[in-house]
Amino acid sequence: MSGIRRGDSLTSQVRDYLLDRIMEDTFDQDVIYSVSDLAAQLGVSRTPAREAVLQLQELGLLRTVKNKGFTVIAVTDGDILEAFQMRHVLEPIAAKLAARTAPDSSSIVEKLEHYFAQMVEASKQQDQAAFIDNDIRFHDVMVEAAGNSHMFRALKAARDSTYRRGVFTRTPTRSWDALNLEHERILRAVVDGDEAAAEHHMRDHIRITGENYLKRLKFPVEREWYRDY
Structure with a gap:
């Protein structure tokens, strides 16, 4: 993963990466994204990727799709x-x-x-x-x-x-x-x-x-x- 900050957990770094992309509006809102693909892209295990997704779901930014991944919630x-x-x-x-x-x-x-x-x-x-x-x-x-x-x-x-x-x-x-x-x-x-x-x-x-x-x-x-x- 690029931009690793010393002392930050992997989960927080994945979370911040996702948050930046959500704020920049670079996710397609009708696409289901794979947690495994996200983890592979960032060079981390599935656990911090999954935990980061769950944290952002709690903030109302993402929705998990069982056995598939996650989506960004569409708001006009x-x-x-x-x-x-x-x-x-x-x-x-x-x-x-x-x-x-x-x-x-x-x-x-x-x-x-x-x-x-x-x-x-x-x-x-x-x-x-x-x-x-x-x-x-x-x-x-x-x-x-x-x-x-x-x-x-x-x-x-x-x-x-x-x-x-x-x-x-x-x-x-x-x-x-x-x-x-x-x-x-x-x-x-x-x-x-x-x-x-x-x-x-x-x-x-x-x-x-x-x-x-x-x-x-x-x-x-x-x-x-x-x-x-």
Whole structure:
């Protein structure tokens, strides 16, 4: 395998290779890829290749096909736009409700702070997969704290669409530090019970995330995609 990094496990290297290809949109979404062929191509055994595929399946990026291999889950540009529009409506409400609940729940606060700390650590290591994993968990705790199961299911479906398409919001114009700061502002507002600030910072975060990704898609949006949402 090219680009081996000393100290990284083979599984993490295969995972990062797959993640890069997903984000670069170089997989055909209607093709079943062989884990054995992947392992042979990268010069590793089947075990780290299989484990890497399973890790990315847990992130919602791949789907395993029994006795055959794996596929990249198809998500259209229109799906991404609609997912971000839904997130722009619902996640600020979820953050506001979480800010109402979190100050009286040490469990919620501890989970949010833990996953944020893991995101910061992942950014230091430039480990995109670990960052995405903890980002998902951070947002899940936030939405669960809002106490609305229907909202949780709707937002999970919307966020799964964006993650399945390989969305990752660090770009040359949006550094790790900037991305962490967005999450820290949300965290602090929720922990402090500041409902208005939590709602505001979450809306900004989703707007910036959507703008970055839709620009990457070169999506032909005639007006600001979030204006009516």
